[in-house]
Amino acid sequence: MATLYEPALSLRDHLAILPVLLPLIGAPLxxxxxxxxxxxxxxxTAFIGAFIACAALLLELRGGAPIVYYLGxxxxxxxxxxxxxxxxxxxxFLIATIGMLVLPxxxxxxxxxxxxxxxxxxxxxxxLCFSGLMGMVLTGDAFNVFVFLEISSLSAYVLIxxxxxQDKRALTAAYDYLIMGTIGATFFIIGLAFxxxxxxxxxxxxxxxxxxxxxGNRSLNAGFVFIFVGLGLKxxxxxxxxxxxxxxxxxxSAVSVFLASTATxxxxxxxxxxxxxxxxxxxxxxxxxxxxxLGLVGIMAMFSASFIAVFQRNLKRMLAYSSIAxxxxxxxxxAMLSQTGLTATLVHIFNHGITxxxxxxxxxxxxxxxxxxxxxxLAGLGRRMPLTMGAMVLGFLSLIxxxxxxxxxxxxxxxxxxxxxxxxxxxxxxxxxxLLAVIYCWRAVELLYFAPNENNKIINxxxxxxxxxxxxxxxxxxxxxxxxxxxxxxxxxxxxxxxRTLIGGG
Amino acid sequence: xxxxxxxxxxxxxxxxxxLANGLFAxxxxxxxxxxxxxxxxxxxxxLDIYMQIGNNTSNEVRAWEVVSGLSIAFRVEPxxxxxxxxxxxxxxxxxIYGVGYMRGGDESNQPRFFACFCVAISxxxxxxxxSNLFTLFLFYEILTISTYPLVAHKGTKEAIAGARTYLGIxxxxxxxLFLLAIVWTFAVAGTTDFTRGGxxxxxxxxxxxxxxxxxYVFGIGKAAILPFHKWLPAAMVAPTPxxxxxxxxxxxxxxxxxxxxxxxxxxxxxxxxDTGASVWVxxxxxxxxxxxxxxxxxxxxxxxxxxxxxxxxxxxxTLGMALASQMGALGGGLQIAMHAMxxxxxxxxxxxxxxxxxxxxxxxxxxxxxVMPVTFGAFFIGALSIIGLPPLGxxxxxxxxMLGAAxxxxxxxxxxxxxxxxxxxxxxxPIVVRGFMGAGGDKVVIKEAxxxxxxxxxxxAVGCFILFFYVDCLVDFLTPITLTGGLK
Numbered sequence: 001m002a003t004l005y006e007p008a009l010s011l012r013d014h015l016a017i018l019p020v021l022l023p024l025i026g027a028p029l030x031x032x033x034x035x036x037x038x039x040x041x042x043x044x045t046a047f048i049g050a051f052i053a054c055a056a057l058l059l060e061l062r063g064g065a066p067i068v069y070y071l072g073x074x075x076x077x078x079x080x081x082x083x084x085x086x087x088x089x090x091x092x093f094l095i096a097t098i099g100m101l102v103l104p105x106x107x108x109x110x111x112x113x114x115x116x117x118x119x120x121x122x123x124x125x126x127x128l129c130f131s132g133l134m135g136m137v138l139t140g141d142a143f144n145v146f147v148f149l150e151i152s153s154l155s156a157y158v159l160i161x162x163x164x165x166q167d168k169r170a171l172t173a174a175y176d177y178l179i180m181g182t183i184g185a186t187f188f189i190i191g192l193a194f195x196x197x198x199x200x201x202x203x204x205x206x207x208x209x210x211x212x213x214x215x216g217n218r219s220l221n222a223g224f225v226f227i228f229v230g231l232g233l234k235x236x237x238x239x240x241x242x243x244x245x246x247x248x249x250x251x252x253s254a255v256s257v258f259l260a261s262t263a264t265x266x267x268x269x270x271x272x273x274x275x276x277x278x279x280x281x282x283x284x285x286x287x288x289x290x291x292x293x294l295g296l297v298g299i300m301a302m303f304s305a306s307f308i309a310v311f312q313r314n315l316k317r318m319l320a321y322s323s324i325a326x327x328x329x330x331x332x333x334x335a336m337l338s339q340t341g342l343t344a345t346l347v348h349i350f351n352h353g354i355t356x357x358x359x360x361x362x363x364x365x366x367x368x369x370x371x372x373x374x375x376x377x378l379a380g381l382g383r384r385m386p387l388t389m390g391a392m393v394l395g396f397l398s399l400i401x402x403x404x405x406x407x408x409x410x411x412x413x414x415x416x417x418x419x420x421x422x423x424x425x426x427x428x429x430x431x432x433x434x435l436l437a438v439i440y441c442w443r444a445v446e447l448l449y450f451a452p453n454e455n456n457k458i459i460n461x462x463x464x465x466x467x468x469x470x471x472x473x474x475x476x477x478x479x480x481x482x483x484x485x486x487x488x489x490x491x492x493x494x495x496x497x498x499x500r501t502l503i504g505g506g
Numbered sequence: 507x508x509x510x511x512x513x514x515x516x517x518x519x520x521x522x523x524x525l526a527n528g529l530f531a532x533x534x535x536x537x538x539x540x541x542x543x544x545x546x547x548x549x550x551x552x553l554d555i556y557m558q559i560g561n562n563t564s565n566e567v568r569a570w571e572v573v574s575g576l577s578i579a580f581r582v583e584p585x586x587x588x589x590x591x592x593x594x595x596x597x598x599x600x601x602i603y604g605v606g607y608m609r610g611g612d613e614s615n616q617p618r619f620f621a622c623f624c625v626a627i628s629x630x631x632x633x634x635x636x637s638n639l640f641t642l643f644l645f646y647e648i649l650t651i652s653t654y655p656l657v658a659h660k661g662t663k664e665a666i667a668g669a670r671t672y673l674g675i676x677x678x679x680x681x682x683l684f685l686l687a688i689v690w691t692f693a694v695a696g697t698t699d700f701t702r703g704g705x706x707x708x709x710x711x712x713x714x715x716x717x718x719x720x721x722y723v724f725g726i727g728k729a730a731i732l733p734f735h736k737w738l739p740a741a742m743v744a745p746t747p748x749x750x751x752x753x754x755x756x757x758x759x760x761x762x763x764x765x766x767x768x769x770x771x772x773x774x775x776x777x778x779x780d781t782g783a784s785v786w787v788x789x790x791x792x793x794x795x796x797x798x799x800x801x802x803x804x805x806x807x808x809x810x811x812x813x814x815x816x817x818x819x820x821x822x823x824t825l826g827m828a829l830a831s832q833m834g835a836l837g838g839g840l841q842i843a844m845h846a847m848x849x850x851x852x853x854x855x856x857x858x859x860x861x862x863x864x865x866x867x868x869x870x871x872x873x874x875x876x877v878m879p880v881t882f883g884a885f886f887i888g889a890l891s892i893i894g895l896p897p898l899g900x901x902x903x904x905x906x907x908m909l910g911a912a913x914x915x916x917x918x919x920x921x922x923x924x925x926x927x928x929x930x931x932x933x934x935x936p937i938v939v940r941g942f943m944g945a946g947g948d949k950v951v952i953k954e955a956x957x958x959x960x961x962x963x964x965x966x967a968v969g970c971f972i973l974f975f976y977v978d979c980l981v982d983f984l985t986p987i988t989l990t991g992g993l994k
Binding site: 397400401402403404409411412413415416419420424427428431432434435438439442446450451452485486487488492 | 570572573576578640643644647648651658661666669670673674677678681682683685686689690692693
């Protein structure tokens with residue numbers, strides 16, 4: 001890639017901006033051409049375009065060098081830079097994949113859950129949220145991160161509130177998230193202000209260079225803590241997770257699928273970016289209390305959230321608590337401050353993203369047929385919906401971390417990272433906490449598949465398999481869970497490369 | 507066929523049975539015959555591998571690299587080949603028996619049942635031929651998960667509770683302990699390949715050796731060493747063909763087979779003997795042998811009694827590994843074969859009794875032997891083999907283990923083995939005696955089980971005799987596993 005900007009005319013040179021731009025253009029178009037059918041096709045086009053762009057970015061990244069793009073042709077530090085490297089490429093690919101697959105799914109599930117007249121606006125919000133998450137991941141500018149964070153958050157609040165058609169509590173859940181999310185964003189922007197005040201730049205690469213020369217500066221330390229806590233709220237790091245279970249439980253199914261597998265992941269990516277590109281490893285090693293805290297809250301999340309998940313009687317709520325626990329594994333990887341640990345985090349971001357998408361899709365399919373996700377009403381439902389059940393079992397196995405599934409790969413690397421650091425007790429804790437995952441996952445499988453359904457009033461002869469529009473995305477992701485458990489070229493390849501450049505100071 | 511192709515065939519062929527059960531779900535005859543054909547073909551595919559390399563160790567066949575240093579790879583070596591032969595050979599017999607049993611008992615969901623059975627066999631083949639711990643672990647977990655629906659088959663509250671215990675203990679131990687041990691091994695040795703002489707010598711020392719060994723011994727829950735044995739009695743709620751093939755042969759043998767592999771090819775017999783790391787496992791195994799036998803004495807349910815007997819007999823194999831002597835390892839290998847033949851006979855007899863008159867409690871079986879002479883005769887032979895009396899196969903395994911104990915200079919263990927044999931007499935013989943001697947209380951006319959149920963158990967009873975007379979072939983075949991140096 002040329003470092004100097006040259007006027008480029010082909011679409012290929014604009015790859016880095018397309019995943020953000022296409023949905024951003026699509027959203028107002030949907031509002032203008034209001035009809036439901038047009039809205040769906042506009043959204044589908046934007047998602048497919050974004051997916052192709054992300055896939056192409058990944059192919060370009062095989063060469064090794066990051067892809068740099070100057071927005072409007074203005075070079076940084078005056079202009080805004082987009083920078084795609086192995087880490088952002090992988091996370092962007094995850095978001096694009098989920099986005100593309102969730103849309104056909106949403107088309108069916110929304111019909112059951114939300115009034116028809118709201119559909120086209122939901123598609124618009126989905127596009128905005130998608131665009132925001134993509135922007136957070138792809139941009140190389142700190143203020144731009146904040147702007148996109150807000151875009152994705154605001155549209156997420158609206159999306160969650162749409163669950164009110166089924167359960168009015170969706171409104172308070174969205175409101176909770178709004179308050180917490182706003183506090184998080186405020187902390188984040190305060191932190192940015194500190195950084196700007198002490199360095200005079202907002203470009204991430206620039207910030208990194210100047211902070212490295214400026215260690216021991218108190219306002220930088222303050223900025224770091226503000227950014228950490230602000231992002232912690234968005235990631236739902238334990239104990240800042242309180243908004244998450246209700247938001248995921250009461251949101252419409254398709255929204256839960258999308259948010260659970262992308263939103264917290266994008267925020268975590270931003271955290272990783274700020275930790276390792278901006279503040280860099282020397283700063284973190286100096287400021288050790290942060291990594292120790294992060295490790296401890298990670299372990300607490302692994303245990304307490306899993307423990308709570310065991311006692312849930314609502315499938316979506318159980319999955320939400322499991323997400324909090326899984327985020328614990330991811331931040332634990334960050335806390336190790338090692339290449340292997342960071343690889344584990346990035347791989348788990350991807351693997352857990354696809355795993356949770358399968359499971360939330362399954363929960364949505366069950367809701368479509370049974371009208372409820374409470375365990376009492378789901379007993380024996382799996383026998384009537386064997387294909388949905390099959391995909392969900394694969395998802396559960398991956399969540400547990402059974403070998404041959406994606407979840408195993410991330411766990412393997414994480415445990416190895418713990419051994420590498422000599423933290424064998426952490427390795428033991430990681431594996432012990434997966435026992436809790438076995439319990440909460442198998443409780444659900446047993447209930448869906450083997451529990452007698454004579455007393456279940458909801459099950460009658462009308463209950464059939466979920467429609468194809470749901471099954472196909474679900475099975476693509478379920479098979480991906482197996483595929484990425486066996487072929488790790490993409491996941492470990494990119495995550496390892498990313499960890500090398502992030503920690504090696506590249 | 508060259509070796510990689512043969513290995514692929516052995517592992518993938520049983521999956522063809524899944525297809526057959528799916529396609530012909532509504533046509534029972536076609537379904538069961540095609541599964542039988544698959545079973546026979548699998549057995550011949552294993553034989554074909556034997557023809558190709560005999561008791562040599564093949565080169566590694568790498569199928570797929572998952573992460574660098576972590577690949578799905580296979581290697582044929584005598585112990586694994588023997589295990590594959592036993593499992594695939596007995597699968598044919600059990601399938602015939604299973605068809606008789608499931609139809610005789612009019613069980614539901616038969617296609618699902620036989621399909622899961624095929625997956626389980628495929629997983630066993632993968633375990634038997636795995637060339638590193640990761641591959642073995644992969645198939646180990648597939649085996650656990652594919653047998654879960656078999657245990658829960660009846661769908662009653664009891665069956666679900668049993669299956670929950672089954673899965674909980676097997677998955678729990680494997681993830682919390684076995685996986686930890688594998689990662690630890692990988693972290694210190696940089697590989698998990700099964701290598702003659704072991705890979706840990708010089709890489710780990712002091713108190714860590716017995717700790718790591720402990721993680722393996724307890725983590726491999728399928729070996730049912732006390733106190734992680736509860737899953738085995740719990741699994742007895744499954745239909746009897748499952749208990750016969752899987753919980754007397756395939757699943758439990760996969761456990762002790764893994765223990766032997768870890769002892770021989772990961773730690774290395776010499777390394778274990780030098781460090782003395784396995785002494786505590788030896789005492790644990792001895793305790794397991796005696797305690798489980800005593801519990802078996804107190805069981806009135808026939809299948810539960812047999813299950814505890816299995817727990818006790820499995821500990822013999824763990825004991826063989828823990829003796830850390832060449833004869834001990836050989837004895838462990840022999841015990842895998844001998845116990846498989848004997849115990850499957852006993853379980854099939856228990857199933858035949860159930861099919862014929864729906865009796866499960868030993869106290870109800872008074873006089874039953876006189877109306878079911880074939881079944882009780884086969885039971886008698888199987889029981890003698892388990893006890894270890896000549897001229898039946900089981901005696902050689904006990905003999906080799908005693909020699910191994912003498913070689914390792916643990917004379918107390920010889921005493922333990924003798925006491926255990928007496929306990930075996932005490933819990934197995936009364937069943938036969940009661941069957942033939944006791945006064946029949948029932949007025950109902952009871953006949954032998956259907957022919958398809960009887961034929962297999964007669965065959966395996968005869969097999970117990972054959973193993974006694976042809977044991978030298980088996981010993982010659984297994985000798986390479988006891989060698990430590992030399993070719994890889």
